[in-house]
Amino acid sequence: MSASASNIKIKPINASWVIEEEFCVDMIDSVAADLDGKYFNIYDGSTSYYVWFDLDTTSTDPAPGGTGIEAAIATGDSVATMLGIVQTAIELGTGYTGRIDDTRLFSVLDTTEKVLLNAADVDTGLSIGVVVKGGATDLGLLDGNVEPNFTEDLLDVLSHQSGTSILSQLRQGNNADVTLALKECRADLSQAIFEAGGATFTPPAGTELYGWGDSKQGSNTLSNSRRLVLHPVANDASDHSEDLTFWLAYPNPDSIVYSGEDFNITNVSFTTFLDLGKPKAIRRFAFGDSTQTGISV
8 A cells, every 4th residue: 555644734725705807898890990090998996098999000099198009900800800909909908818709808807906997988989898896805814624515416326126226326416615714804804795795885975884685686696706716825826736716606604703702703605606618627616726828718
């Protein structure tokens, strides 16, 4: 038997719940000639960009202020061609990553700020707006063990001739959930967890409140799901080789402990969902470096 005590580890983890901001440029039915010299804006909290269309290299840069990004299109270009040009221009000019979906360009800002990105049209006539509100929440210090639970739903195959003997099993699905006890009393942490299922309200001349009501009744929890990443404390921040990543995780706050003798704890259970934008083999979760390119499909 081959064995090694070096395989025995104590492995505390850091947990984070993150999603990148995503905006959409809808170019359906766009005509190149109609975009001559026109532009739209992108803001990332520190830099203002404007993406302008240079038709046949004869257009004049509108120069409204900020960092200009030229999208060099030509008369007669198809929507698909123009989308590719805009995608390349944005990626080169800002460092954001983008993807084309049907007749739209979705560009994603890869950062860990809460308010990541905004985009607005000026005179192009294109439909532009944020489609995913970004956010990054470090779940802070944790109490107790972190124990992800995995289940695979199996259907027993029986036969009358064999009675109750199980001949085989058919896979019907799988599920995973993660329960965490949050030990830090941070306003941003509490708001991020409770706001997923709730909303905020600010009275006139008052201060913001957040909580639960019926404002999201009937809405889909996927719209408030983010990536839950469990990262071993012993590994460098750039070493994702042992990360456990759940692509879409929705927080269900179970309870808050208030006490004069014990720590203030917020207990949260994360329900995970399949991410249909990932390869079938890893649509619910993945062990290893989830930051690699080529994972999304």
